[in-house]
Amino acid sequence: xxxxxxxxxxxxxxxxxxxxxxxxxxxxxxxxxxxxxxxxxxxxxxxxxxxxxxxxxxxxxxxxxxxxxxxxxxxxxxxxxxxxxxxxxxxxxxxxxxxxxxxxxxxxxxxxxxxxxxxxxxxxxxxxxxxxxxxxxxxxxxxxxxxxxxxxxxxxxxxxxxxxxxxxxxxxxxxxxxxxxxxxxxxxxxxxxxxxxxxxxxxxxxxxxxxxxxxxxxxxxxxxxxxxxxxxxxxxxxxxxxxxxxxxxxxxxxxxxxxxxxxxxxxxxxxxxxxxxxxxxxxxxxxxxxxxxxxxxxxxxxxxxxxxxxxxxxxxxxxxxxxxxxxxxxxxxxxxxxxxxxxxxxxxxxxxxxxxxxxxxxxxxxxxxxxxxxxxxxxxxxxxxxxxxxxxxxxxxxxxxxxxxxxxxxxxxxxxxxxxxxxxxxxxxxxxxxxxxxxxxxxxxxxxxxxxxxxxxxxxxxxxxxxxxxxxxxxxxxxxxxxxxxxxxxxxxxxxxxxxxxxxxxxxxxxxxxxxxxxxxxxxxxxxxx
Amino acid sequence: xxxxxxxxxxxxxxxxxxxxxxxxxxxxxxxxxxxxxxxxxxxxxxxxxxxxxxxxxxxxxxxxxxxxxxxxxxxxxxxxxxxxxxxxxxxxxxxxxxxxxxxxxxxxxxxxxxxxxxxxxxxxxxxxxxxxxxxxxxxxxxxxxxxxxxxxxxxxxxxxxxxxxxxxxxxxxxxxxxxxxxxxxxxxxxxxxxxxxxxxxxxxxxxxxxxxxxxxxxxxxxxxxxxxxxxxxxxxxxxxxxxxxxxxxxxxxxxxxxxxxxxxxxxxxxxxxxxxxxxxxxxxxxxxxxxxxxxxxxxxxxxxxxxxxxxxxxxxxxxxxxxxxxxxxxxxxxxxxxxxxxxxxxxxxxxxxxxxxxxxxxxxxxxxxxxxxxxx
Numbered sequence: 005x006x007x008x009x010x011x012x013x014x015x016x017x018x019x020x021x022x023x024x025x026x027x028x029x030x031x032x033x034x035x036x037x038x039x040x041x042x043x044x045x046x047x048x049x050x051x052x053x054x055x056x057x058x059x060x061x062x063x064x065x066x067x068x069x070x071x072x073x074x075x076x077x078x079x080x081x082x083x084x085x086x087x088x089x090x091x092x093x094x095x096x097x098x099x100x101x102x103x104x105x106x107x108x109x110x111x112x113x114x115x116x117x118x119x120x121x122x123x124x125x126x127x128x129x130x131x132x133x134x135x136x137x138x139x140x141x142x143x144x145x146x147x148x149x150x151x152x153x154x155x156x157x158x159x160x161x162x163x164x165x166x167x168x169x170x171x172x173x174x175x176x177x178x179x180x181x182x183x184x185x186x187x188x189x190x191x192x193x194x195x196x197x198x199x200x201x202x203x204x205x206x207x208x209x210x211x212x213x214x215x216x217x218x219x220x221x222x223x224x225x226x227x228x229x230x231x232x233x234x235x236x237x238x239x240x241x242x243x244x245x246x247x248x249x250x251x252x253x254x255x256x257x258x259x260x261x262x263x264x265x266x267x268x269x270x271x272x273x274x275x276x277x278x279x280x281x282x283x284x285x286x287x288x289x290x291x292x293x294x295x296x297x298x299x300x301x302x303x304x305x306x307x308x309x310x311x312x313x314x315x316x317x318x319x320x321x322x323x324x325x326x327x328x329x330x331x332x333x334x335x336x337x338x339x340x341x342x343x344x345x346x347x348x349x350x351x352x353x354x355x356x357x358x359x360x361x362x363x364x365x366x367x368x369x370x371x372x373x374x375x376x377x378x379x380x381x382x383x384x385x386x387x388x389x390x391x392x393x394x395x396x397x398x399x400x401x402x403x404x405x406x407x408x409x410x411x412x413x414x415x416x417x418x419x420x421x422x423x424x425x426x427x428x429x430x431x432x433x434x435x436x437x438x439x440x441x442x443x444x445x446x447x448x449x450x451x452x453x454x455x456x457x458x459x460x461x462x463x464x465x466x467x468x469x470x471x472x473x474x475x476x477x478x479x480x481x482x483x484x485x486x487x488x489x490x491x492x493x494x495x496x497x498x499x500x501x502x503x504x505x506x507x508x509x510x511x512x513x514x515x516x517x518x519x520x521x522x523x524x525x526x527x528x529x530x531x532x533x534x
Numbered sequence: 535x536x537x538x539x540x541x542x543x544x545x546x547x548x549x550x551x552x553x554x555x556x557x558x559x560x561x562x563x564x565x566x567x568x569x570x571x572x573x574x575x576x577x578x579x580x581x582x583x584x585x586x587x588x589x590x591x592x593x594x595x596x597x598x599x600x601x602x603x604x605x606x607x608x609x610x611x612x613x614x615x616x617x618x619x620x621x622x623x624x625x626x627x628x629x630x631x632x633x634x635x636x637x638x639x640x641x642x643x644x645x646x647x648x649x650x651x652x653x654x655x656x657x658x659x660x661x662x663x664x665x666x667x668x669x670x671x672x673x674x675x676x677x678x679x680x681x682x683x684x685x686x687x688x689x690x691x692x693x694x695x696x697x698x699x700x701x702x703x704x705x706x707x708x709x710x711x712x713x714x715x716x717x718x719x720x721x722x723x724x725x726x727x728x729x730x731x732x733x734x735x736x737x738x739x740x741x742x743x744x745x746x747x748x749x750x751x752x753x754x755x756x757x758x759x760x761x762x763x764x765x766x767x768x769x770x771x772x773x774x775x776x777x778x779x780x781x782x783x784x785x786x787x788x789x790x791x792x793x794x795x796x797x798x799x800x801x802x803x804x805x806x807x808x809x810x811x812x813x814x815x816x817x818x819x820x821x822x823x824x825x826x827x828x829x830x831x832x833x834x835x836x837x838x839x840x841x842x843x844x845x846x847x848x849x850x851x852x853x854x855x856x857x858x859x860x861x862x863x864x865x866x867x868x869x870x871x872x873x874x875x876x877x878x879x880x881x882x883x884x885x886x887x888x889x890x891x892x893x894x895x896x897x898x899x900x901x902x903x904x905x906x907x908x909x910x
Contacts, residue, residue: 048676048677049676049677050676050677057677058677058678153678153679155681156672156678156679156680156681157678157679159672159679159681160649160672160674160679160681161679163624163651163653163670163672164653166707166708167653167708167710167758169756169758171708172708172725172756172758173725173744173754173756175707175708175725176707176708177681177707178707494854494855495835495855
């Protein structure tokens, strides 16, 4: 019975297509890819040395390719079955993808972790990054000709682009073709050593047993184990077991596909909730890091890490990750094959081992000594800088520091509310005793009380904080309903600007941190990448 | 209000009369009204050109536009008898006889694999013989777009249906509103205001705006207009926004923000460009008061009156929603604010108080609101 329940939930999560593939015989990918391009694309594109026109001069992420093919379907009428599309994305991302080094620094877009202020070169900021993220183009590599053609595409798809504010104050199109495209071709070049090296590098299969740790909004921090069994064509079937910090158990199953040798995209159902995993594996296939988000609201999610379990024991994390001087507390050391004496580093005394298993050791410990990041060891296994020892929380940072939520609903899927999941990060002042300086010590995530307040005078006058929505004890901000609110001016509805305030109590002292939150109107179009 | 009983049933007639006026249309009394007829023209989705009688503020008739909506930019002829409308996704131009809704002109600008969009740029020559559009062509090849250079296209109105351009000349990109002068030029509203000779294609600068050379104390102006402003005074108005800096460091926080405009006399082709009043709120369209050309009205989220001689804002009232465009009655006693919704809001030009509403059967969106009467 247990098995059947899981199969139904997989279908519910939209994973039906997979079931068919897993059963099908494996096919040779390359020949398959060329044949797929020929069958689906040649009615408009021309064959070009085993590939096709336009594809030839580009490299992008799986989501980048997904976006292009979706446009072929929606704007140009290409007929591509869901199965062919899936295979084409895989083939194109494998053969014309980005090397790990090329996605570094921009992965937040793939992870849909978009509540951040991007750092974009001034020459691209107003020209390009005012309609979509800068990461959208930073996660592509093209020949100069292809960057130029993209400028033509922009006018072709959006004929009034040149008339917009921030476009009409300059000669947008000539600038885009003659200056921006050549700059892009230098900054984001098609031919790159990193990509050649990555293509030549041996691939590591990612099946096996992974120790995972992460955070899920509304649920909290968790740790567990994810078993990945190979299902052919870089696909894996997943079984996940674990527990949240409050002791509640979690379990789930799912599937994952690995693109370009390292881009892990998982689709899992954990206790009836559909989630997506976006991680990058390291070159040796031993660790993965990224984010897990809800399938139905991709902005809501949290970090996810995985460490491959081998013969050697390992320490992955300690929960909580900080211990105040003079305090006696229970800490859980998480890892695999844990055996032997527990050490929490200099100045921390392990008073008692409360319970232990190869996966986790619970201890009572007391910190003396100095502020710093301590190594945690169990027997021969050691995790570097996992435990923060501190005397005082000097400041609190709200994560994300800048966010946009969107009013939505009620009851209209097109106008889904977009909330924000908040966490509070504590910092100690560091050696100089001054908060906000370079030597501040990051203490990790701390429990906090959450509230909102008007962001400025104008927002205060309009009582924004009373209308925009509410933030729960779990740090999840849920925006208000879309549409007019009779109690407010028509143009406002439930939108507004507020500060999200995290209040952390530590040793009788109260420290507050603030983040800026803009509660805006719904965004009607959701693309593969924002 | 159900002004459109059944589109299909009336299609044969080519005209859709407002229910209340359906019978009046057929009476001879209506003909004699022609000489002093005063019409307000606008377009609503899905594709109706409304001829509104400004004496009664009711829709006299609604002419059916072929094709899809977009943009609804329109230009009446100087004699007030005809109007040309940009339709079908900003691509086609349709000309109507306003008294009958008869389709007298059409031009499909896109051809083959080249899609041609016009961004509000429509004008009729002073003698009513030629129609001008600025065309922005893009070729859509099998697997790529190719942006082609824009051009001024000249149509002979007498060519009637399915007309083709008789001449065309290269122009700059990003041109919106255009207007014809008495001297055979078309004013081109782009980053700068230019004029093109419709015979030779020679282009001269009328008002340097984006390319002005006023030194580091003045911010490069943002000159932009989507809607025609000034045909009732035979003038062309291109508003702009700029900032005057306190010193050469161009500090935005301490800058003085100004509205300005290039004002072209369509009789002479001469222009004056200068700052007109402080920038305090967004205005999408401006029109001048025929009784005193120094008095201007502006609309967007507010309706406002300004004295540009004194460089002052005289009065501002909040509007119930956003409007894009505005016009004055011929005697300038009333302001008609429209576009961006399905109602035209009527205001007293003295107090700016709302005195009436014209409910239209659809959304005007980007459409123009323009006046048609026999002009001198």
